[in-house]
Amino acid sequence: MLDIAALIGPGHELAVLFGTFSFLLLIGTPVAFCLGVSSFATIAYIGLPPVVVFQRLNSGVSIFALMAIPFFIFAGELMVRGDIARRLVALAGALVGHFRGGLGQVNIMASVLFGGISGSAAADASAIGGLMVPQMKERGYDADYAVNITVVSSIIALMLPPSHNLIIYSISAGGKISIADLFTAGIIPGIVLALSLMVAAWIVAKRRGYPLEAFPGGRAIIAMLIAATPGLILVAIIFGGVRSGVFTASESSCIAVVYALLITFFVYRSLSFSEFVLAVKGAVRTTAMVLLVIGCAGAFGWLLAYLRVPAQLVAFMQTISDNPIVILLMINVILLFLGTFMDMSPLIVITTPIFLPVAIAFGIDPVQFGIIMVLNLGIGLCTPPVGAVLFVGCAVGKIPVWTAIRTIWPFYFAAVFTLMLVTYIPALSLWLPAAFR
């Protein structure tokens, strides 16, 4: 059985840690400071030198591989401001607009195309949502349907390479899991997710009687394909570079920035200097926020290791069941629960050192576990009370959160269904990396 007394510690160290953390979270302290201050308080309570908190904070953000995050976010900002995203949406429209649920399918397809160059679900929701939701409303689709699809399909961006959340996972696991393998492993689950969502979109559209779009013809498709080609080449550079090992993830994300700059400045001529400054500022704001959370979570995670939480959790789970199916289900339920009220990157940093040893002890491949984790926490981004992507989606659709979540269930169901497939069919994530090797 779980020895609660031992887990809390003779001096209630864990109670202090989680108590302070929850209190600060509830009174609205930014997540980064909830993590940092609760670690600070607990270290002081134990009587260790508090310097370790700030050392973990500093080393937590001084990792070369982390640099991919500002670069991918920066590249995403440039693509949205420099017209690359709009061309991808146009291409998606030509490809799948004539299916049942027309613009809903286009929205999902656009997330596949854009998600291939952006690693951020929030960027996807604001870029695709900003372009698609007004169009959909205009053509007689209900706002809630447009927002639901925008929100849930943005999880695709997390699964398809590049995904900076998979980089965060690799770093949280000690930097020993190949980023190239993780990127490759996400492709099939990402496509399965897109297909599940398309089915859900089809069913809902049929029930609500949404219109069909006309097929634009092969010639139009080719024209839009050509217009979108520079964007698609970016996908090839990023994925090809990392996969082949010619570039590190940080280098290839930097090349993505340089390439996006060249295309938007010189080919599309769509980016003015003031737009460029806005893109830099936008990237700085988002990244500083995400990386401060990661740094503070570094201190929090250090304390968890010091207090032996992962080791005890492994021992505890072994007493419950020795069946990997049950263990994976438990981990999934816990992560889904945590994901409803916390954001993705801090949860990856905090829970990877706890759950990965459990998963490995039960014979689960760390690469597959990373995909499970990112998909699972990605669903959390779309759920209240804390769901950054849900908020973004509702903001671009100009509808209250409550209106959106009343009818979002078919899409949640499709996402959770995909999560179960990825959890229990290892080949979905592991076959492709093995084939590439």
Place this chain on the structure above:
Amino acid sequence: EMTLRSSDTHPDGYPTVEAVKYMGEQLSAATGDKLCVEVFHSAQLGEEKDTIEQTQFGVIDLNRVSLGPFNNIIEETKIPSLPYIFRSTEHMHNVMDGPVGEEILAAFEAHDLIGLAFYDGGSRSFYNSQKPINSMDDLAGLKFRVMQSDLFVDMVDALGANATPMPYGEVYSSIQTGAIDGAENNWPSFESSGHYEVAGYYTLDQHLIVPEVLVMSKLTWDKLSADDQAAVKAAAKASVPVMRDMWAAREAASEEKVRAAGVEIITDIDKTPFIEAMVPVYQKYVTTDKLKDLVTRIQATE
């Protein structure tokens, strides 16, 4: 009663981790369970550079680290980290078990650390995917991955090859695709990383035979009674031969696996030109009289 927390970057079961555990058992027995040791393996408490700072501040008590991260802090540690300074593993053992080793251990105290013992870290040699390397000429122009370290970069450049700093996790696919030609490491790492699957030539030039070190926080050390301090020193020394045996066994197992995979192993090379090429490197790193003296004494040791 006191639990000494110890950090190690290697996973559970690795010789260094097991050696510190053995040391803890010896210490518990010697002090009647007054002192015991708990090892946090797999870099749970941070990478080596970070855990060194934590040990200096007394956050953790013991730390098993390689000498590399100390090179820029404690100058004496640069000497055993020099290329071709040791003729063989046996030579390294003789030096580090003797007065030179004691002198280097003593140098840690000025940096709030107590040097307890030296462990084996294996001997590093070059492997590549292109050709068997028998001489300096064969090295010319080849791209070798090295760690982020000035010394490694200078050494590889001095040998006429091309040093490419790169994270460890990228090496396998980079060799496979030809982005680099090879890397350098010891038997166990060459095997466990799977690099032998893509790099078919391993030349045992043993350019680096660098020991690793077990240190204690001076803050913790000062809290101990003289008897307990002696017990800690004795337990650390007792763990050294145990560690060396485990390391040798592990090296042999890795070598067998690599040989079975058909990797061409080049053993008999004339190392003299390699050593002569190191003159500028030694000039750059062996700067003070104290360091020159250490080098001379190491070379004079049997």
Place this chain on the structure above:
Amino acid sequence: MQQFMKKVARVLAIVARIALWVSGTGLVLMTAFIAWQVWGRFVLNDTPTWTESSAVIIMGWFIFLGAAVGIREGYHLSFDVLLYILPDRVKKILYSVSDITVVAFGIGMMYYGYLLAEKTWPSTIPNLGFSGGIAFLSLIFGGFLMVIFSLERLARRACGLVTARFGETELPEEDL
């Protein structure tokens, strides 16, 4: 009092803008360094060894400065469901408790950042030659700005001015 805080806001707005510009320049420099590293490896066949460590140091500056500005502009993620059901007066007290803990954390960043810089000053960063203590300067400076901006929030709230909050309140144009 409000008038005085308005003047303070004008000064701190400039400080925040400078910090954001430094951060943005850092991001552009990082891009340039890493692009140069790739260029060096593939085109010049000579990998520069200083790019990686210097880009990592710049990253520290841009994160801590950017995060400090985030306190003033209120773009940090937070979770405040509890607060919706509480009366306004209690809410303001809790926000102030939260800001005070951030001040404490910022002071910690400055003080312990200083200790770390001091302890690591004699070491050098591989391939760069700078003192190892340099890496902690951004921690100290970022902590300082966090303290300043949090104190501003406390003072503004005390005299009845708005403070920025993610997804809720934005600072008025003239205070930005």
